[in-house]
Amino acid sequence: MTRGSRKSWQYFGLGLAWFYLLLWPLLGIRDGALHFAETTAVWLRVALGATLCFALYRLGKAGRLDAALKPLAAARDAVGNTLARAPRWMLLLPLAVFALSYPVLTNRYAQDVAINVLVYICLGLGLNVVVGLCGLLDLGYIAFYGVGAYTYALLSIHYSLPFWVCLPICAALAAIAGCLIGYPTLRMRGDYLAIVTLGFGEIVRIVINNWMALTGGPNGLLGIKSPGIYLPQLVDGSFSFEYLVIRKLEYLYYIILALAVFTIIAVYRINFSRIGRAFEAIREDETAAELMGVDTFRFKLLAYALGAVFGGLAGAFFAARMRFVSPESFTFIESAMVLAMVVLGGMGSIPGVILGALALVALPEMFRGFELYRMLAFGGAMAFMMLVRPAGLWPAARLGKRSDDTE
Amino acid sequence: MAAILELEGVCAHYGRIQALRDVSLHVGEGEIVTIIGANGAGKSTTLMTICGIVRASKGDVRYQGASILDKRADELPALGLCQVPEGRRIFPRLTVQENLDMGAFLRRDADGIAADLGMVFRLFPVLFERRKQHGGTLSGGEQQMLAIARAFMGRPKMLLLDEPSLGLSPMISQHIFRIIRNVNEESGVTILLVEQNANMALKLADRAYVMETGAVVLEDTAAALRENADIKKAYLGQ
Numbered sequence: 053m054t055r056g057s058r059k060s061w062q063y064f065g066l067g068l069a070w071f072y073l074l075l076w077p078l079l080g081i082r083d084g085a086l087h088f089a090e091t092t093a094v095w096l097r098v099a100l101g102a103t104l105c106f107a108l109y110r111l112g113k114a115g116r117l118d119a120a121l122k123p124l125a126a127a128r129d130a131v132g133n134t135l136a137r138a139p140r141w142m143l144l145l146p147l148a149v150f151a152l153s154y155p156v157l158t159n160r161y162a163q164d165v166a167i168n169v170l171v172y173i174c175l176g177l178g179l180n181v182v183v184g185l186c187g188l189l190d191l192g193y194i195a196f197y198g199v200g201a202y203t204y205a206l207l208s209i210h211y212s213l214p215f216w217v218c219l220p221i222c223a224a225l226a227a228i229a230g231c232l233i234g235y236p237t238l239r240m241r242g243d244y245l246a247i248v249t250l251g252f253g254e255i256v257r258i259v260i261n262n263w264m265a266l267t268g269g270p271n272g273l274l275g276i277k278s279p280g281i282y283l284p285q286l287v288d289g290s291f292s293f294e295y296l297v298i299r300k301l302e303y304l305y306y307i308i309l310a311l312a313v314f315t316i317i318a319v320y321r322i323n324f325s326r327i328g329r330a331f332e333a334i335r336e337d338e339t340a341a342e343l344m345g346v347d348t349f350r351f352k353l354l355a356y357a358l359g360a361v362f363g364g365l366a367g368a369f370f371a372a373r374m375r376f377v378s379p380e381s382f383t384f385i386e387s388a389m390v391l392a393m394v395v396l397g398g399m400g401s402i403p404g405v406i407l408g409a410l411a412l413v414a415l416p417e418m419f420r421g422f423e424l425y426r427m428l429a430f431g432g433a434m435a436f437m438m439l440v441r442p443a444g445l446w447p448a449a450r451l452g453k454r455s456d457d458t459e
Numbered sequence: 460m461a462a463i464l465e466l467e468g469v470c471a472h473y474g475r476i477q478a479l480r481d482v483s484l485h486v487g488e489g490e491i492v493t494i495i496g497a498n499g500a501g502k503s504t505t506l507m508t509i510c511g512i513v514r515a516s517k518g519d520v521r522y523q524g525a526s527i528l529d530k531r532a533d534e535l536p537a538l539g540l541c542q543v544p545e546g547r548r549i550f551p552r553l554t555v556q557e558n559l560d561m562g563a564f565l566r567r568d569a570d571g572i573a574a575d576l577g578m579v580f581r582l583f584p585v586l587f588e589r590r591k592q593h594g595g596t597l598s599g600g601e602q603q604m605l606a607i608a609r610a611f612m613g614r615p616k617m618l619l620l621d622e623p624s625l626g627l628s629p630m631i632s633q634h635i636f637r638i639i640r641n642v643n644e645e646s647g648v649t650i651l652l653v654e655q656n657a658n659m660a661l662k663l664a665d666r667a668y669v670m671e672t673g674a675v676v677l678e679d680t681a682a683a684l685r686e687n688a689d690i691k692k693a694y695l696g697q
Contacts, residue, residue, distance in 0.1 A: 332550070332553055339532075339544065339548065343533075345533050345535075345536035
């Protein structure tokens with residue numbers, strides 16, 4: 053055993069001991085007495101699993117598993133290369149077929165989870181424009197989700213406007229809210245901006261919570277209509293359109309799927325446009341961008357408003373699906389979740405954000421079996437992923453190598 | 460020679476600390492003028508005041524005869540006044556090509572941009588080789604070349620250069636200074652150069668200003684300053 057590996061095993065042991073200390077207050081202090089048996093049982097199981105993983109990791113690092121890993125790595129590279137060379141439609145087609153046939157293949161619960169994932173994909177991609185592209189740390193993003201949701205809720209209840217008419221109105225109002233919030237806040241940079249956006253996010257929620265006459269306060273708003281579509285019908289030889297209200301989950305799934313696809317295409321187009329490049333320049337070096345002639349304040353405001361638009365669209369769908377909105381859905385923890393998706397998936401990367409949303413919505417569902425330890429396992433998984441892949445699950449494409457290496 | 464840039468009694472403050480005291484200077488069209496001086500003499504502040512990042516508290520800055528004091532920094536490239544900022548400040552996670560495209564951000568003439576791109580790649584062949592690499596992966600000298608090339612992409616009438624030799628080996632600095640000279644001679648771009656390396660700056664420039672503690676203390680042709688006994692002792696190490 054080399055010195056390095058002995059040292060790492062020592063740290064590993066320390067880590068396990070530390071984990072026991074953390075676990076025991078959680079499980080051992082109950083009913084006015086101190087218990088050790090249950091903590092020890094849970095700890096032993098975790099320790100065994102972790103030791104096994106760590107031993108494998110050390111062996112792999114020492115090169116003892118090369119016989120098994122080399123062919124695996126070769127196979128992975130081969131698959132990666134074929135995928136990289138295949139035309140894009142060949143990759144997208146199976147994905148599209150899967151997405152379209154998903155409601156047929158799955159039950160209600162799975163559809164519910166999928167709808168959640170798609171809503172968060174829209175939110176994550178919207179926030180990605182602000183955080184990933186433009187580099188503005190926004191901790192109050194969920195406010196725009198709330199603006200969209202309440203806009204549709206109020207328009208639907210008071211004016212019975214159909215969902216499709218309300219969608220652009222929600223997007224526009226969210227963009228206006230984005231400009232109103234962005235105008236005073238975007239003069240700050242870095243940490244200050246994060247704190248101020250956090251404050252504004254809370255202000256929006258508190259206004260919703262207290263404006264009883266308009267929003268119903270904590271009681272929320274009931275009686276929001278589901279989206280409807282006009283279906284062409286042929287009755288007795290005469291052609292007419294029948295208005296169909298969509299309550300079935302699988303149709304709602306298709307609506308949010310369409311919204312998500314729209315968001316993906318829009319964000320993709322922004323990403324590779326002149327505006328997107330200006331956003332990235334601001335993220336990289338605001339002063340330098342200014343010297344290139346970028347009106348940084350206006351572009352930051354634009355990024356903020358664009359992000360808000362996608363949040364507003366997702367919010368409108370959320371209200372239409374739940375047919376009920378209340379301030380509880382727009383708390384800070386939601387902003388934090390969306391931000392976590394962007395960071396975990398890979399800032400600035402569209403497939404990364406999609407993976408991040410999938411991971412953060414689907415993982416907690418998978419951990420339901422763990423019951424009480426669900427959030428613990430979830431937190432552990434997140435910390436682990438950030439350690440292993442700090443740039444995200446699917447980092448934004450990086451080209452080239454350090455030029456010093458080639459010289 | 461008509462002056463393209465004039466500073467008249469410019470003062471600037473950082474909080475309560477006065478950084479510039481009555482700085483007056485002028486740069487003629489097609490000239491290379493350098494400002495030399497020690498650390499903290501106000502050289503960089505002078506450049507930042509010209510492009511509006513630091514606001515002048517007194518005095519006037521005129522470019523092509525008109526005051527530019529009320530212009531924002533991002534309005535100046537459209538007037539042909541481009542800057543290579545101190546410390547290069549390239550965009551590290553954009554490719555070299557994208558960095559150059561950002562230099563031409565305000566321009567809409569696709570043909571002209573393509574022509575200038577060809578010109579820049581001829582001047583700096585290494586940038587052509589590395590055009591798909593991220594800017595942050597370039598070496599220090601290459602990054603300085605990229606910063607200068609990026610400023611050229613704005614098709615400037617006048618170029619402000621802040622310490623282009625900072626942190627570079629003498630050989631690479633000389634290479635960069637040669638290119639600056641070439642560009643000035645071939646396309647007539649006016650150059651205002653701020654440098655700590657007085658020796659090299661005075662060899663390149665037509666005229667020079669010497670700054671100390673926020674004020675201009677001496678002004679002469681570069682050739683005369685090279686022979687000046689005080690300058691030799693204080694800045695040229697002779």
